[in-house]
Amino acid sequence: MKKKIIVLFILIAQIATVSAQNYKFGKVSKEELEEKFHPIDSTADASYLYKYRRSYFNYSDTQGFQLITEIHQRIKIYTKEGFEYATKSINYYNPDSGERESVNSIKGYTFYLKNGKVEKEKLSKDGIFQEKINEYNSRKKITMSKIIEGCVLELKYTIVSPYPTSIEDVEFQKSIPIKKLKSQIEFPEYYTFKTIAKGYYSVPMTNTSKGSKIGNTNFRTEIFNFEDENIPALKNNEAYVANINNYRGGVKFELAQTNFISIGGDFKNYSNSWETVSKQIFKSTSFGSELDKSSYYKDDLEKILANNTTDQDKIGAIFEFVKSQVKWNGFYGKYAEKGVRAAYKENTGNVADINLMLTSMLRSAGLEANPVLVSSRGNGVPLFPTLNGFDYVISIVQFPDNSYVLLDATELYSLPNVLPVRALNWDGRIVTKDGTSSWVKLSSTKHAIEDNMMMVKISDDLIVEGLIRTKYENLNALNFRKNYNHIKEEELIKDYEENNNIETEEFKILNQEDIYKDIVRNVKFSSEDLIEQIGNKLYIEPNLFLTKRENPFKLAERKYPVDFATAWRDINRVSIEIPEGYTVEKLPESLAIALPNNLGVFKYQVSQNGNKVKSLSILEFNSAMIPSEYYAYLKDFYSKLVKKQTEKIVLIKS
Numbered sequence: 001m002k003k004k005i006i007v008l009f010i011l012i013a014q015i016a017t018v019s020a021q022n023y024k025f026g027k028v029s030k031e032e033l034e035e036k037f038h039p040i041d042s043t044a045d046a047s048y049l050y051k052y053r054r055s056y057f058n059y060s061d062t063q064g065f066q067l068i069t070e071i072h073q074r075i076k077i078y079t080k081e082g083f084e085y086a087t088k089s090i091n092y093y094n095p096d097s098g099e100r101e102s103v104n105s106i107k108g109y110t111f112y113l114k115n116g117k118v119e120k121e122k123l124s125k126d127g128i129f130q131e132k133i134n135e136y137n138s139r140k141k142i143t144m145s146k147i148i149e150g151c152v153l154e155l156k157y158t159i160v161s162p163y164p165t166s167i168e169d170v171e172f173q174k175s176i177p178i179k180k181l182k183s184q185i186e187f188p189e190y191y192t193f194k195t196i197a198k199g200y201y202s203v204p205m206t207n208t209s210k211g212s213k214i215g216n217t218n219f220r221t222e223i224f225n226f227e228d229e230n231i232p233a234l235k236n237n238e239a240y241v242a243n244i245n246n247y248r249g250g251v252k253f254e255l256a257q258t259n260f261i262s263i264g265g266d267f268k269n270y271s272n273s274w275e276t277v278s279k280q281i282f283k284s285t286s287f288g289s290e291l292d293k294s295s296y297y298k299d300d301l302e303k304i305l306a307n308n309t310t311d312q313d314k315i316g317a318i319f320e321f322v323k324s325q326v327k328w329n330g331f332y333g334k335y336a337e338k339g340v341r342a343a344y345k346e347n348t349g350n351v352a353d354i355n356l357m358l359t360s361m362l363r364s365a366g367l368e369a370n371p372v373l374v375s376s377r378g379n380g381v382p383l384f385p386t387l388n389g390f391d392y393v394i395s396i397v398q399f400p401d402n403s404y405v406l407l408d409a410t411e412l413y414s415l416p417n418v419l420p421v422r423a424l425n426w427d428g429r430i431v432t433k434d435g436t437s438s439w440v441k442l443s444s445t446k447h448a449i450e451d452n453m454m455m456v457k458i459s460d461d462l463i464v465e466g467l468i469r470t471k472y473e474n475l476n477a478l479n480f481r482k483n484y485n486h487i488k489e490e491e492l493i494k495d496y497e498e499n500n501n502i503e504t505e506e507f508k509i510l511n512q513e514d515i516y517k518d519i520v521r522n523v524k525f526s527s528e529d530l531i532e533q534i535g536n537k538l539y540i541e542p543n544l545f546l547t548k549r550e551n552p553f554k555l556a557e558r559k560y561p562v563d564f565a566t567a568w569r570d571i572n573r574v575s576i577e578i579p580e581g582y583t584v585e586k587l588p589e590s591l592a593i594a595l596p597n598n599l600g601v602f603k604y605q606v607s608q609n610g611n612k613v614k615s616l617s618i619l620e621f622n623s624a625m626i627p628s629e630y631y632a633y634l635k636d637f638y639s640k641l642v643k644k645q646t647e648k649i650v651l652i653k654s
Contacts, residue, residue, distance in 0.1 A: 021180065023050045025072060028111040028152045030118055036150070037078055040230055041177045046082030048178040049152065050074040056186040057164055057221075059214050065188070067164040075153045075176075085176070086110075086144040086153060092161075094138035099162040103140045110144050111152040121146035123155075134331070165255045166388075167193065170226055172203045172249035173234040183226040185253065188212065189219045190260050193253045196384050200559055201249025203228040217263060226251070239552040242425070242563040246380045254386045274385045278429055278437035281373060281387065286335035288435070290356045291371070294364050296341045297357070300325075301364055314365045315397055315416060319407055322358045328410035332376055334390045351410050352393050358409045359395040368398045372406070372428040372440060377565075381426050394423055396430055396440060406442065413481040413515050417444050418474050420482075424565045424624065443624040448475035448568040452546055457577035464530045464544070472519040475566045480519045485512050500545040502527040536653040538579075542588060542606050542615035546572045547645045553635040562626035562634060572617040576649070583654045584608050588647035593640055595633055599623050602641050606649065613649055 022029065038044040052072040057065050075085050092101040108123030121144075129141040144153050170183045181203065187193055195205075203226045212221045236244040259267045270280075282288040300321070308317040326343050331350035336343070340357040343349025349357075355371065362369035374392040375382045382389025395407045406428075411420040419442065427439045449472070456466030472480045484492060493507045506524035511517040532539040541547045553562075578584065590605045600621040607614055619641065626634055 021050070023052070023072075023074065023180065025107070025154060025156055026109060026120075028074070028109075028118065028120075028154060030113070032076065032152050033111060033113045033118060033150060035076060035078075038076075038177055041233060044082075044177050044233060045077075045079045046085045046176045047076050047078070048073060048174065048176060048181075049076050050180045051174075051178050051182070053170070053183045054186075055167060055184070057188050057191070059188075063162060065164045065190075067161040067167070069159040069161070069168070070156075071158070072156045073154070075155075077147065077149060077151050077153065079149060082149075082176075083147055086147045088142040088144075088155060090140040090142070090157070090159070091133065091137055092140070092159060093136065093163070094132075095136045101159060101161045101163075104158045104160060106140070106142060106155075106157045108142065108144055108153070108155040110146040111154065112146060112148055112150065165191065165258075167253035169198075169253070170251045172201050172226070172228065172251075173199070173231060175233055175235070177233045178231040179229060181226065181228045181231055185224045187222045189222065190263075190265075191258055192256045194256045194384075195224065196252045196254060197250075198252055198383070199247050199249035201231065201234075203231075203249070205251070219262075224251075238555060238558055238560060240562045240564060241560050242377050242565065243380055247560050252384075252386070254384070254388070270387070272385060274429060274439075275437055277385050277387055277389070278373065278431050279435040281334060281390070282431050282435040282437075284335055286337075286339070287352070287356070287371075290336045290340045290352075291360050291363070291433075293340055294360055296344050297361055297364075301361055305365060311367060311397075311399070314367060315362065315405060315407070318361050318365060319358065319409060319416065322354060322361065322409040323412055323414075326354050326357065326409075328354060332379075332391045334373055334393050354409050355393050355395050355407075358407060362395065362397055370396055370398070370430050370432050372396050372430050373437075374423050374428045374442065375425050376422050377425045378422065379425075390429070392423060394419065394428065396428075404440070406440075406444075411478070411482075413478045413485075415474075415478070415515060417446060418478055419444070420478065421475070421565050444474065444566055446474045446567075447620070447622075448479075448566045449473035449571070450476050450569075451571045452573065454544065454546070454572070454574045455577075456544065456575070458531065458538075458579040460579065462531050462533060462538070462579075463526055463528055465526045466524075468523050468525065470521045470523075472521075476568070477515070477519045481512060481515065484509075496523070500525075500527075501529050502545060532648075537585065538582065538651040539648040540576065540651070541646060541648055542576070542613065543572050543574055543617055543645055544576075546574070546617075548619075548642055549646055551635065551638040551642050553631070553638055558628050558631040561628050562631070564621055564624050564626070566624050567620075567622050569618070569620040572615070574615045574617075576613045576615075578611045578613060578651060581653055582651040584613065584649070585652040586650040587613065588644065588649070591640070591644045593637060595626075595637055596630060599626055599630060600634075600637065602637065604641075604644050617645065 032049060038047045055069045058068050059065050090103050092103055094100045106128055110121040112119055127143045127145060131139045133139055206225045208223045209220050212219055234248050255270045257269045261267055304317045304321055308314050327348050329348050329350055333350045333352045336352045336356055337350040338353055340353055343353035359369045359371050372394045373390040374394055375389050376392045379391045396404050398404045405416045406419055407416055408414050408419050408423055414420055424442050428442050429437050430440050431437045451471040454466055454468040456464050458464055493504055497504055502525040504523055504525050508522045510520040530544050587606045592603045594601045603618045605616045
């Protein structure tokens, strides 16, 4: 009880300190510098002492409304691991031509104690760098100096954007705690935005308004205020979390309408349903119009169709042709960047260039093909109707029996109905020729499979010698090719040996380039470390180096769903030849367990057949996503799995 009172006292004292703190720029206190650790989260390497943002609209006769965002951050560094927060990167839109954003008025200080006195180091011009990311985006990189444990960093800057309707989300949580948060977003009455809460942490919002004036025109400005204290860090310490930003507390601002009638303009409604969003995207000249262009590929398509007459053959041939004809430039986008004609001619384009082209060619071949709008995994899950909810597009071919094929020609190693992980994010929105739309599941019914078959024997000097054949199917094959096809064999062998604690004598990978065949890896190996000898007994894990020895789910509770990206299956078949002079004393008992609602299953069996011990292990998940309410079941499921797989065969010398 006494301990609880002390903790409560500390917390109250901390809150009182936060409330009384002076956050004027350049006024860092000695008490802030003397603080050795965060009073609520002692594991934090750094924390925001103050995080301020104000976004508002400014009007000029030459440029109209601009969006101005002012940032003020004060960061405490507790440990050397926190030094990374001394570098700040600000990405902004800076195309080679057209209207640009800018980052201005950068000011910063590093505060530290010297002989008990507060000293400060001003951010120099040498600490500010500008990098060109690509033809559309740039980055301002700010590096503070005089960084030591215990120092406090203070930074101010302003972002000016000619795109007033693109409001960056208000984020309540970061990867480190926040002692004081204050955000203020202001809109003139001509713009109406929807506010949508997201994530697992909320902050109180107050809504007020004030009178504003441009020349002789009076109007109202709506103000949204968010203010909170002692916000915990958003820690990405859970396994299988696709995009932590999906769960970050905050508020999104989505343009609902513009109304300039009072000043001689017009009224316009924006996205208010997924159907409206889809139609708006479809009407864009960089989307729907691109699907109608076909003359540029006419001759090539005739050659393709001359040798491919069935629907499946047409799909496969056109799919592979587009992949070989146009290389992906690494840019996402639901709108064509170059335009399909230019991308075809220049042999490169963004996601939309490639997959809108693919859709058009499939249609010209007489197939029922449509584009599918997707939110990539990095973009998060679109939980409400928004134009910004989609940043990717793939293609679908539908058949009269309601079956379909999903295609993404940006990925060299993808197959029909085997999309790259970046595109596997819940549902996509099919957009038909008339602009109507409907949802389609992106996750494949095909399990990503890893199938291992191992045969080993134990020599007289207790060295394990064997062969293992591993087959990768579907998404596992795609990922293998993507991750390893560019790596030299020597490096592959080295990694394989180190990861499995073995020595290889032969190492061969088959079908690396033939994507319509499974990846097969054949390895001849030996190891001195797979058997434990105690007295006259040998102890062997039935799955040898394929054993799962650790439960990836360690937390007592979990807020977020478990995201595997796809359904998957691991199969291990192992045969161990009993060495001469030994007999089986004990074998692990069989086990079969399942998760509720057929989400997953684990089957395990070890048996003796003559002079061989054989084991069969099957781990299967039938859903790409396991909801958080099943976490306790999943954690227990894996605990039993690990316990069973680490049980050993016991051989005794006869």
